[in-house]
Amino acid sequence: xxxxxxDAARRAYIGVSRxxxxxxxxxxxxxxxxxxxxxxxxxxxxxxxxxYGVTSVPxxxxxxxxxxxxxxxxxxxxxxxxxxxxxxxxxxPKDMKPGDIAFHDHRGQITTFTKDGITHKTPMTITHNTTDxxxxxxxxxxxxxxxxxxxxxxxxxxxxxxxxxxxxxxxxGGKLVMDGDVNVKGDLTGAKTIAGQAMTSGGAAVxxx
Numbered sequence: 518x519x520x521x522x523x524d525a526a527r528r529a530y531i532g533v534s535r536x537x538x539x540x541x542x543x544x545x546x547x548x549x550x551x552x553x554x555x556x557x558x559x560x561x562x563x564x565x566x567x568x569y570g571v572t573s574v575p576x577x578x579x580x581x582x583x584x585x586x587x588x589x590x591x592x593x594x595x596x597x598x599x600x601x602x603x604x605x606x607x608x609x610p611k612d613m614k615p616g617d618i619a620f621h622d623h624r625g626q627i628t629t630f631t632k633d634g635i636t637h638k639t640p641m642t643i644t645h646n647t648t649d650x651x652x653x654x655x656x657x658x659x660x661x662x663x664x665x666x667x668x669x670x671x672x673x674x675x676x677x678x679x680x681x682x683x684x685x686x687x688x689x690g691g692k693l694v695m696d697g698d699v700n701v702k703g704d705l706t707g708a709k710t711i712a713g714q715a716m717t718s719g720g721a722a723v724x725x726x
Contacts, residue, residue, distance in 0.1 A: 531555075531590050538584040538603060541565070543574045550575075550600050552586050563588070565600040575603040576623060582607055 536552035539559065548565040563586075567573070575584045584605040591597045608623045614631065621627040626639040637643070645658040656670040668676040673688030687693050 531595060532593050533587065533589050533601075536560070536586040536588050538575055538578065538586050540577050541575050548572070548574070550586060550603075552588065552600070554588060554598075560598060563598055563600050565603065573603075576605060576607075 534555055536554040539551040539553055542549045542551075548567065549561075550563040550565050551559065551561045552563055554560050578584075584603050584607075586603050587601045588598050589601050591599065605623075608621065610619050610621055610627060610629075613619060613629075616632070618630040619627055624639075624641065626637075626641065628635065628637045640662055642662065643660040646654045647656045648654055654671070657668070659667045659669075664680070666678045670688070672691060674691055675684075675686045677684045677686075685693055
């Protein structure tokens, strides 16, 4: 097949181009975008390629500002465009240091990897769950914006830190076991029996039975 210089030039010209996002459809196995491309053309069902293990749903336009899309035309053909990436100038964190990494959204939530370690910031509740192979939650740590922290396991045992207070509660039929010496610097109240290791409370001996 003889080389067509005009066709080759056309394919090279349209190989990669910019577009702006109209909307994203996250229901298909490969996310699909609707974009506004060259000359204002609106293209639909553009496959959005995302790396394994990382996925996101880009935001739609608002107040005349839009996310931007990099479009590649496979083989230089306008019949098969794909989205290589979506960038959003409205919300990208800035002024990071070389080597830093960040995962973020538009809600003020951000996880950063820096030379000093990993930091997660959010104005919302954080929930850490572990699950069994069937997806059932076996333990959880819930951190609320108020500062309240609740640790719970599948047996119903809980530890709650709320303000200056720490509350521990065994699950049904469970016990609170402290194996070792216990030094109580404040008052010890509400105990029916105290047994086992030596205990002190506020500098005074507490009777053990």
